[in-house]
Amino acid sequence: MAKSNSITARVVHTGQHYDYQMSESFFEDLGVPIPKVSLGVGSGTHAWQTAEIMKRLEVILDEMHPDLVLVPGDTNSALGAALAAAKLGIPIAHVEAGARSYDFHMTEEINRRLIDHCSSLLYAVSANCKRNLLRERVPGKSFNVGDPMCDTYLSHLPAARASKVRERLGLGRGSYAVLTMHRAENVEQKNRLRVIVNELLSTRELRIVFPIHPRTLDRLSSSGMIKGIRLPHMIPLEPVTYHDMMRLVLDARVVLTDSGGLQKEALWARTPCITLRERTEWVETVKLGANFLVDKNFRNFKSTLRFVIRNSESIRKKLLRIKNPYRPGASRRIALSICRNIVTDVNS
DSSP states (O other), X not given: OTTOSSOOOOOEEOOSOOSGGGTHHHXXXXXXXXXXXXXXXXXXXHXXXXXXXXXXXXXXXXXXXOSOEEEETTSHHHHHHHHHHHHXXXXXXXXXXXXXOOOTTSHHHHHXXXXXXXXSEEEESSHHXXXXXXXXTOSSEEEEOOOHHHHHHXXXXXXXXXXXXXXXXXXXXXXXXXXXXXXXXXXXXXXXXXXXXXXXXXXXXXXXXXXXXXXXXXXXXXXXXXXXXXXXXXXXXXXOXXXXXXXXXXXXXXXXXXXXXXXXXXXXXXXXXXXXXXXXXXXXXXXXXXXXXXXXXXXXXXXHHHHHHHHHHHHHHHHHHSOOSSOSOHHHHXXXXXXXXXXXXXXX
16 A cells, blocks of 8 residues: 555554554564554453444544545454444445354454445455355455465565574474464353363373463463463463564464464465364365364364374475465555545545
């Protein structure tokens, strides 16, 4: 957008993530200018957080009078921004439109559906996501543009490979697993969290590098489960920078995660992934044999992990041959689409 004479882009930071490593470090790593507007919303219940974003953003939108509000993904920030814009009659563009897990226990599934149905421009990252939008007869204009996350990944690959995080941790390539966990359905339910932690603690096949999300750390601490994370095969860390995380994923034997984005990044890194959920919105990764799902009670976790460890090299070789379903180049396509569909309408 900065290269275009037709678009002036202003970034609003909601403050949903306010921990330095979960927020400011990414602006630095990715070379994104620090936003001039920060809503400073912070943590709270889903309803409170979404409502605060709507209330605070409404004031900013009234001042800015934008021609379009562009929202990425499926967070409370994206939903709050979309609803605030819709109430003011401002067109909305949704990046990552059409992703579906069909699991309504996930807040993100509700968010992404609501955003899609009030958006004017819908930017799907894959053919499957575009088909989902057509099946649901979503009223806005939909486009399969590819994935801007892939653009980010590829442009920062050299910096990631230069990271020394693995050496600092004393880890050999392929000798460890990377674990991330933050989804509400995993960490907010104490019994579910205990089952997951117990399974991980009894897993001794690999060392487990665990950058702990602030919310997850809070739940582990309040439940007394944090003590177990200090076992010798566990390597708990504060949240790491984007480049360090990329390097850890590139060199891991397997990724264990409940994150949506990390499933795709593992695919691009050619690293097998086990998703700590029953369903995923990124079904392409499962169909390609890059990603393996875990059942509700974690009964298949150990057998799945053993299978992936045993076959990790053959899975990597297979992933080298596959066609990427989340193609790069989306960022440019989105900017051009905005010029055609919004800027042209405004000027006319």
